[in-house]
Amino acid sequence: MFISNRSLEVQNVSYQVENQIILNQINLKLDEGKIYSLIGPSGAGKTTLLEQIAGVQKVTSGAILFDQMPMKEVIVSLVPQDYGLLPWQTVEKAVLTGATISRKRALTSAEKTEIKYLVEEMGLASHLKKYPKQLSGGQKQRVAIARCFASQSAIFLMDEPFSALDAFTREKAQQLFLNCWQASQPLTVFVTHDIEEAVLLADEVIVMAANPGQIKKRIPSPFSNKLDLIKNRQSLQLFETVQALRKEIEA
Numbered sequence: 635m636f637i638s639n640r641s642l643e644v645q646n647v648s649y650q651v652e653n654q655i656i657l658n659q660i661n662l663k664l665d666e667g668k669i670y671s672l673i674g675p676s677g678a679g680k681t682t683l684l685e686q687i688a689g690v691q692k693v694t695s696g697a698i699l700f701d702q703m704p705m706k707e708v709i710v711s712l713v714p715q716d717y718g719l720l721p722w723q724t725v726e727k728a729v730l731t732g733a734t735i736s737r738k739r740a741l742t743s744a745e746k747t748e749i750k751y752l753v754e755e756m757g758l759a760s761h762l763k764k765y766p767k768q769l770s771g772g773q774k775q776r777v778a779i780a781r782c783f784a785s786q787s788a789i790f791l792m793d794e795p796f797s798a799l800d801a802f803t804r805e806k807a808q809q810l811f812l813n814c815w816q817a818s819q820p821l822t823v824f825v826t827h828d829i830e831e832a833v834l835l836a837d838e839v840i841v842m843a844a845n846p847g848q849i850k851k852r853i854p855s856p857f858s859n860k861l862d863l864i865k866n867r868q869s870l871q872l873f874e875t876v877q878a879l880r881k882e883i884e885a
């Protein structure tokens with residue numbers, strides 16, 4: 635059992651562009667060793683909140699801390715909506731560079747072997763020498779996820795990480811994600827429009843409301859064993875939780 639008491643705290647974060655309030659007094663305490671999904675209607679501010687946590691967007695009102703440190707001192711791994719791959723880096727280079735930067739040192743040969751295994755598991759072995767323009771959307775997304783795991787950061791932030799995958803590949807990637815996640819159990823926050831995915835993968839679903847963007851509800855996972863995706867996908871708990879969430883989002 636993974637034991638940790640570090641947490642990410644979003645303290646009274648608000649964000650306004652011109653006269654539009656995009657985030658309105660967001661308060662969240664998120665614990666290490668857990669996966670959180672962020673759902674809500676379009677325009678609720680999910681991406682904005684994720685990017686403020688990641689430090690991509692400046693926090694102009696309120697504070698975001700991890701283990702009581704400001705986020706600029708914390709290394710996070712972000713899977714952005716556009717995958718964030720550099721056009722001049724091959725798949726291999728992208729994953730290895732991500733891992734080196736987050737560790738702030740050269741990789742050991744054991745770490746390189748582990749990363750190679752991860753890349754193979756992600757179905758990318760035959761694409762190692764390819765550049766982003768030579769990859770499909772789904773392949774790019776898998777590179778971004780592999781780079782995230784290879785980084786071994788304490789915090790993973792993912793914006794619709796499985797959205798470009800077809801249904802079958804998506805189910806495989808979700809299972810692979812949960813299996814890989816078990817090894818280090820980073821505090822993970824992911825945005826999704828897929829309510830089923832939000833319930834299946836997360837320990838807690840965070841529902842946002844729009845105009846202005848705010849936290850509406852937090853709903854714990856109904857599953858005792860999240861790893862058993864096949865069983866959970868067919869369960870009554872999934873059906874009931876998805877129905878309840880749908881009402882919450884539409885209300």
Ligand SMILES: Nc1ncnc2c1ncn2[C@@H]1O[C@H](COP(=O)(O)OP(=O)(O)OP(=O)(O)O)[C@@H](O)[C@H]1O
Binds near residue numbers: 683
């Ligand atoms: N830099 C910006 N300038 C002006 N408006 C912005 C800016 N960034 C975000 N917004 C607005 O903030 C609101 C929230 O956007 P955001 O992308 O965070 O929402 P979202 O919940 O992720 O939406 P979606 O589900 O459609 O991806 C939207 O109304 C958007 O138009």
